[in-house]
Structures are given as structure tokens and as C-alpha cells.
Amino acid sequence: MIRLGTVLWLVLVAFVGFGMFKVKYEVMDLEDELARANRAIVADQDAIHVLKAEWAFLGQPSRLAELSRRHLDLVPLGTAQLGQIGAIAFRPGAVPLAVAAGAPTPQAALQTAPQATPAPPVPGSKPPLVAATTLANARIRIVP
Amino acid sequence: MKATRHAYDDNPCKPRHFKPPPCAPVALDEPAQQTLEIGRTRLLVTAGLFAVAFAVIALRLVDVTLVKPTGETRLARNHVVGKVETSRADIVDRNGVLLATTLTSPSLFANPKQILDAREATKKLIAVLPDLSEAEVYAKLTSERSFVWLKRHLTPRQQFEINRLGVPGFAFEREERRVYPDGNLISHVVGYAGIDNKGLAGIERGFDDILKERKAPLQLSIDLRLQHIMHEELSRTIQDFTAIGGAGIVMDVRTGEVLALVSLPDFDPNKSSTATPETTFNRVTLGTYEMGSIFKTFTAAMALDAHTTTLAGGYDASHPITVGRFVIHDYHDLHRWLSVPEIFEHSSNIGAARMAMDAGSERFKDFLGRLGLLRAPAFEIPEIGAPLVPSPWREVSTMTVAFGHGISVSPLQVAIAASAVVNGGILRQATIVKPPEGYVPSGQQVMSPRTSEDMRRLMRLVVEQGTGKDAAAPGYLVGGKTGTAEKVSGKGYAHKALLSSFLGAFPINNPRYLVLAIIDEPHGNAKSHGFATGGWTAAPVVGRSVARMAPLLGVDPIDEGAPEIRRALVIDSPGGSIKKIAAN
Numbered sequence: 001m002i003r004l005g006t007v008l009w010l011v012l013v014a015f016v017g018f019g020m021f022k023v024k025y026e027v028m029d030l031e032d033e034l035a036r037a038n039r040a041i042v043a044d045q046d047a048i049h050v051l052k053a054e055w056a057f058l059g060q061p062s063r064l065a066e067l068s069r070r071h072l073d074l075v076p077l078g079t080a081q082l083g084q085i086g087a088i089a090f091r092p093g094a095v096p097l098a099v100a101a102g103a104p105t106p107q108a109a110l111q112t113a114p115q116a117t118p119a120p121p122v123p124g125s126k127p128p129l130v131a132a133t134t135l136a137n138a139r140i141r142i143v144p
Numbered sequence: 145m146k147a148t149r150h151a152y153d154d155n156p157c158k159p160r161h162f163k164p165p166p167c168a169p170v171a172l173d174e175p176a177q178q179t180l181e182i183g184r185t186r187l188l189v190t191a192g193l194f195a196v197a198f199a200v201i202a203l204r205l206v207d208v209t210l211v212k213p214t215g216e217t218r219l220a221r222n223h224v225v226g227k228v229e230t231s232r233a234d235i236v237d238r239n240g241v242l243l244a245t246t247l248t249s250p251s252l253f254a255n256p257k258q259i260l261d262a263r264e265a266t267k268k269l270i271a272v273l274p275d276l277s278e279a280e281v282y283a284k285l286t287s288e289r290s291f292v293w294l295k296r297h298l299t300p301r302q303q304f305e306i307n308r309l310g311v312p313g314f315a316f317e318r319e320e321r322r323v324y325p326d327g328n329l330i331s332h333v334v335g336y337a338g339i340d341n342k343g344l345a346g347i348e349r350g351f352d353d354i355l356k357e358r359k360a361p362l363q364l365s366i367d368l369r370l371q372h373i374m375h376e377e378l379s380r381t382i383q384d385f386t387a388i389g390g391a392g393i394v395m396d397v398r399t400g401e402v403l404a405l406v407s408l409p410d411f412d413p414n415k416s417s418t419a420t421p422e423t424t425f426n427r428v429t430l431g432t433y434e435m436g437s438i439f440k441t442f443t444a445a446m447a448l449d450a451h452t453t454t455l456a457g458g459y460d461a462s463h464p465i466t467v468g469r470f471v472i473h474d475y476h477d478l479h480r481w482l483s484v485p486e487i488f489e490h491s492s493n494i495g496a497a498r499m500a501m502d503a504g505s506e507r508f509k510d511f512l513g514r515l516g517l518l519r520a521p522a523f524e525i526p527e528i529g530a531p532l533v534p535s536p537w538r539e540v541s542t543m544t545v546a547f548g549h550g551i552s553v554s555p556l557q558v559a560i561a562a563s564a565v566v567n568g569g570i571l572r573q574a575t576i577v578k579p580p581e582g583y584v585p586s587g588q589q590v591m592s593p594r595t596s597e598d599m600r601r602l603m604r605l606v607v608e609q610g611t612g613k614d615a616a617a618p619g620y621l622v623g624g625k626t627g628t629a630e631k632v633s634g635k636g637y638a639h640k641a642l643l644s645s646f647l648g649a650f651p652i653n654n655p656r657y658l659v660l661a662i663i664d665e666p667h668g669n670a671k672s673h674g675f676a677t678g679g680w681t682a683a684p685v686v687g688r689s690v691a692r693m694a695p696l697l698g699v700d701p702i703d704e705g706a707p708e709i710r711r712a713l714v715i716d717s718p719g720g721s722i723k724k725i726a727a728n
Contacts, residue, residue, distance in 0.1 A: 024209070049247065056242035056325035061372030076692055079619030079701040 258313035336413035365401035385666035400572035436629025439548030489610035500546035515561035619701030623652030626678035646682035
């Protein structure tokens with residue numbers, strides 16, 4: 001009986017000892033990995049730092065301008081290319097066409113925006129934005 | 145009990161603990177028993193000692209392998225963990241573009257005493273770093289010292305190659321180096337730091353302590369794109385007119401932020417040791433100049449603010465004024481009475497002088513003082529020039545200062561004061577550090593908003609039909625004032641050495657940005673019909689810059705002919721009608 005107990009205990013001690021060392025070595029491996037990862041992070045941060053400087057160097061405005069001149073067909077933005085939606089003139093006859101088509105949606109839209117219903121806007125004037133969107137809707141619905 | 149005596153008992157050679165062989169059951173006598181006891185005790189003590197020693201070893205074994213495993217080595221392994229830290233914070237522009245940063249790189253040094261074969265080491269090193277001089281390296285490696293720099297700031301690849309040579313005596317040290325990716329473009333703004341990490345000019349010097357302490361980058365109000373535009377346009381003009389230098393500044397008139405600051409000629413802060421005094425000289429903040437007609441902006445503002453004249457008023461400019469040995473005459477001579485708008489538009493010196501005299505010296509001086517033109521401005525760049533103000537201030541000073549002679553101020557001062565003239569009369573300190581979003585620094589009301597409005601009308605007039613037509617950037621409503629000053633040479637003025645300038649603001653109906661361009665000693669060319677005045681040289685710089693900058697700044701183009709714009713900028717004065725009559 002005593003013999004069996006001793007053997008059991010010995011086996012148990014052996015297992016626990018084995019398990020403990022196994023866990024310990026796993027932890028050591030993980031710690032190594034962590035240290036490696038941390039070192040890699042620092043190395044990467046260092047690299048990013050250098051790359052940022054390089055990016056700034058490569059992004060010098062004069063260099064970009066030269067590259068753009070050589071490879072792109074772009075010119076600086078002129079004032080003629082800039083404008084406001086409200087300042088765009090309407091195509092003559094656009095509103096009567098939309099209304100005559102009798103599409104239900106523009107009608108409803110016009111009703112919800114009664115300020116847009118008055119006479120067709122004169123080219124060059126500045127109609128309210130609502131009218132522009134309503135008309136856009138109308139045209140999109142009719143064209144197909 | 146008496147022990148039997150043996151023959152060997154008397155033997156003198158008998159070992160101390162001799163025990164007779166147990167050949168027969170021996171009844172031990174007392175001394176033998178005692179000896180045996182002693183032996184046993186000694187054995188026990190020894191065994192006990194060994195047991196304790198083994199126990200200690202076992203415990204230590206457990207301690208070392210299980211309880212605190214490899215504590216020191218782990219600490220050592222993880223030592224490098226952390227952020228990349230440099231001893232100086234980065235500098236970035238208002239959009240976060242890097243202007244200055246610190247990089248660490250390995251530098252190669254050698255200990256000549258450890259070099260075994262200097263000739264072979266030299267040959268090997270030259271193979272890797274061919275730009276080194278062989279004789280020089282050999283001389284260094286055979287010197288008597290124990291430390292010689294061979295090459296500073298290597299690339300990682302070069303370091304690897306040198307390591308692979310396996311030459312004993314070569315070693316590396318990591319060194320920090322300040323890098324300015326944009327080179328010349330921001331030289332006078334950022335300045336430069338020396339090899340020992342000490343800021344020696346510009347922001348690097350002004351913010352030396354702060355840059356050393358902080359980790360986050362320092363954000364300037366400079367916009368690199370605008371800086372580039374200003375730099376390019378100024379350089380081109382300097383080249384076209386074979387000028388010796390130039391200066392440009394772009395400022396947000398509502399906050400006092402400096403968006404671009406260019407001084408030419410400039411230098412590469414990466415090679416600050418090769419820079420000459422002419423190139424490191426900051427013409428915008430340190431240089432003070434007699435600005436010429438630009439000053440009429442301040443004269444007119446003063447006269448209008450003091451109500452000594454109005455836009456409808458005028459002065460006689462038919463004859464030159466003679467004061468002592470000075471004769472004040474006009475460049476664009478009209479020989480007649482001129483209205484205030486005409487004086488401004490045609491840049492009449494006589495008219496400006498009379499306007500200032502009419503208001504009085506005290507008032508004029510006081511007004512210039514309020515605009516901060518009589519003392520050095522507060523600014524983050526440490527290279528600040530103090531103005532040269534006439535002392536004592538005589539009557540003739542008032543007359544000459546009225547058209548910008550006899551007083552030297554820095555372009556920065558002009559920009560600060562002119563911002564106040566156009567922004568509704570509020571003088572704000574200039575700054576080159578980006579304030580928090582939406583923060584508007586408090587200012588000082590130095591003139592009435594009404595005066596500012598009148599001045600904007602006058603400035604628009606100059607660009608629309610006066611001396612500054614070339615500053616027009618269609619759609620962006622530029623207003624401004626030209627200036628052409630003769631540079632002081634010796635005791636008099638040099639007629640051929642000019643300082644041509646243009647002070648502009650846009651959109652002038654509600655100014656947001658101010659652009660000041662100065663060309664130093666331009667020479668007329670065929671394109672300008674030989675002229676080198678502000679209207680021919682500096683005004684086009686401003687016009688072209690504004691056309692390129694405005695879309696970047698998000699300024700919407702305006703229809704310049706729109707009735708409400710015309711109404712906002714029209715001048716109700718007899719000037720227009722008189723001119724028409726004169727033209728007829």
C-alpha cells in the first residue's frame with residue numbers, strides 16, 4: 001500500500017515538474033518574442049521617422065512642380081474655372097419642358113417648394129438653390 | 145574490567161585510531177569505545193554539513209530556475225524598448241508638412257592604436273567609401289591619437305559594409321543630425337541648428353529651449369505651398385531684373401499669422417556652415433529699409449483718421465517743395481492741384497508731404513507710433529531689426545517720412561501696420577506659430593473702421609487705374625500701393641539703386657490676406673521698357689502670386705464688375721471728374 005502511494009506521488013511530482021518547466025520555457029519563449037517585437041517596433045519607428053523625412057524631401061514643392069510639368073497635363077486653376085452653383089445660368093426653355101412633361105415627381109417637388117414655381121429664370125440671374133435641384137431632378141427623370 | 149594487552153599496544157608506530165582486526169569477538173576496552181564514538185560523531189557532523197550544502201544548492205537551483213528566472217537578462221534584453229527619442233522636436237508647417245527633423249545615423253571612428261595594418265585597413269575602407277581620400281585616411285590611421293573620426297553620418301548600408309570588413313579598431317557611434325528636407329525654401333524661417341544641437345538662427349534659435357524640451361512637433365503658421373509660390377515668383381523677378389535680392393511676406397490680416405516669409409538670396413540650412421552673411425541675412429525681419437511710397441498708405445490713413453482731409457479733399461502739387469537743401473518733387477509730375485485719391489493713385493510726393501504737414505508732425509508721429517512703426521516689433525524669429533527713426537524729428541522729417549524716406553523700417557513692420565490699415569483698423573501682433581483653430585488674438589483699435597474702409601477704396605484705385613495695374617489678379621480684387629525708394633548711398637541717395645516694392649491685400653472689399661513684395665536694386669529690362677519701379681517689378685510679383693495663392697487659400701473669385709462690388713469700392717470725389725477733364 002505504502003509502495004503504491006509512493007509511486008503515485010513520484011509520478012505526480014514528475015508530471016508537475018515537467019509541466020512547470022514546460023510552462024516556464026514557454027513563458028521564456030514568449031518573453032523573447034515580446035522583446036523581439038519591441039525591438040522591431042523601435043526599428044520600425046526609426047524607419048518611419050527616416051521615411052517621413054524622405055517623404056518631406058521628395059515632396060518639396062519645387063520638385064513636385066517640376067514633375068507635374070514634365071508628366072502631367074495640368075495647369076493652375078484659373079478664375080474662370082471656379083464658380084458658384086447659384087451663378088450658373090439656366091438653359092432657356094428648360095422649365096417649361098419639365099413642367100409640360102407632367103412627370104408626377106417634379107410636380108410634387110414643385111408643390112413642396114412653391115417659391116420655385118414662378119416664371120422661368122432669366123439667364124444670368126441668380127435663382128434660389130431649391131429651383132436648381134428641383135429642375136435637376138426633373139431632367140434626370142425625363143431624359144431616359 | 146581490565147583489557148588484555150596485546151603486543152602491538154606498545155608499538156610506537158601504531159596509528160592513532162588503529163583498530164585491531166576483528167578476527168575474533170573482541171571485547172572493546174574503554175579507550176577503543178571512545179575512539180569509535182568520536183569517529184561516529186565526526187561522520188555525522190560531516191554528513192550534516194554536506195546535507196545542508198546540498199539543500200542550499202537545491203534551494204538556489206529552484207530559486208534560479210523557477211522563482212525568478214533570468215531577471216537581469218530580461219531587463220537587459222528589453223532595455224531598448226520605447227519610442228524613438230531625439231533631443232530636438234520637429235518643426236512642421238500649418239498643414240503638418242515636415243520642415244525640420246532630427247535623424248540619428250552612425251558615424252565611423254577608429255582607434256589607430258588598435259589598427260594592425262594601416263595600409264590594408266585604408267585600402268579596405270576606400271573600397272567601401274570611395275569618396276574618402278586614401279592619403280588622408282592613411283594619415284589618420286597612422287596618427288598617434290587614440291580617436292579619429294573617419295566619416296560622419298553613414299547610411300545603414302555603408303555601416304553594414306564596413307562591419308563586414310572586420311577591421312579591428314573601427315567602431316561606430318550614433319550621432320544626431322538636424323535635417324531640413326525643404327532646404328532653401330524655408331531657410332530664413334526655420335533658421336538652423338549647429339552640430340552640438342544648439343539653435344543658431346530663426347525659429348531654431350528663438351525656440352531653442354522649447355524645441356529641446358518638447359516631444360510633439362512645433363507647428364508654424366507658415367504654409368509651405370504659399371512659401372513656394374512667393375519664393376518662386378520673387379526668384380524669377382530677381383532674375384529678370386538682375387536684382388541683388390528680394391523679400392516677400394504673406395500675412396493673414398485677421399489673425400496676424402505669417403503664412404509665407406521669403407528673403408532672397410537664401411541658403412541651405414543643411415549646409416549652414418557654407419552660408420555667407422549675405423545669404424543668412426533676413427531681409428524681412430532684420431533688414432530695415434526706406435520703404436518709399438508704400439508709406440503714403442500710412443500718411444493717407446493718418447490724415448483721413450484725423451479728419452484733416454477727406455477723400456474729397458486735395459493739395460496743391462504744382463510746384464516742388466524746397467526745404468533747406470531738400471527738394472521734394474514728383475516722379476509722375478502732373479503740375480497741378482491733386483485730390484487725395486489722385487495723390488495716392490499717382491503716388492505724389494509733394495501731395496503726401498503737404499498732407500502730412502497739414503495734419504502736423506506730432507499727430508503724424510503719434511500715428512506711426514500707434515502702428516508700431518517706431519519701435520522693433522515683437523516676433524518669434526530672433527533676428528529683428530529696430531527701425532531707424534529721425535531724431536530729432538524736424539518738420540522736414542514729417543515731409544520726407546510722408547513718402548517713406550528718412551525712416552527705415554523692416555518689411556515685417558510694414559506688413560503688421562498695413563494689416564491694421566486694411567482689416568478695419570485693428571493692430572495685431574504678428575506671429576509665426578500657428579494659434580489654435582479659430583483663435584483670434586485681441587488687437588488694438590488704431591484707427592476708425594471708416595478710415596480703413598476709405599483706405600481700401602484708395603488701394604483698389606491704385607490697382608485699377610494707378611501705378612499698380614500689374615498687381616491685378618482678375619477675380620481676386622487686389623488692392624495695394626506701389627513703392628519705389630532710392631537707396632541711401634553715403635550721404636545722399638543713389639538714383640540708380642532702387643528698392644521697389646508693392647504692398648497688396650486681397651480681396652480688398654473684405655481683406656483676408658496681405659502680400660508684400662520687395663525687390664532690391666532691380667534694373668530695368670526690355671520688357672519693362674527700362675523701368676525698375678515698384679509698379680513694374682514688385683506689382684507683377686504680387687499679381688501672379690495672388691492668382692496662384694487664392695485658390696489654395698479658398699478665396700472665392702469675385703465678379704469685379706458686379707454692382708455691389710463697384711459700389712463698395714467707388715470713390716465719391718471730384719478726383720474722377722477732374723481727371724476726365726484733364727484727360728480731355
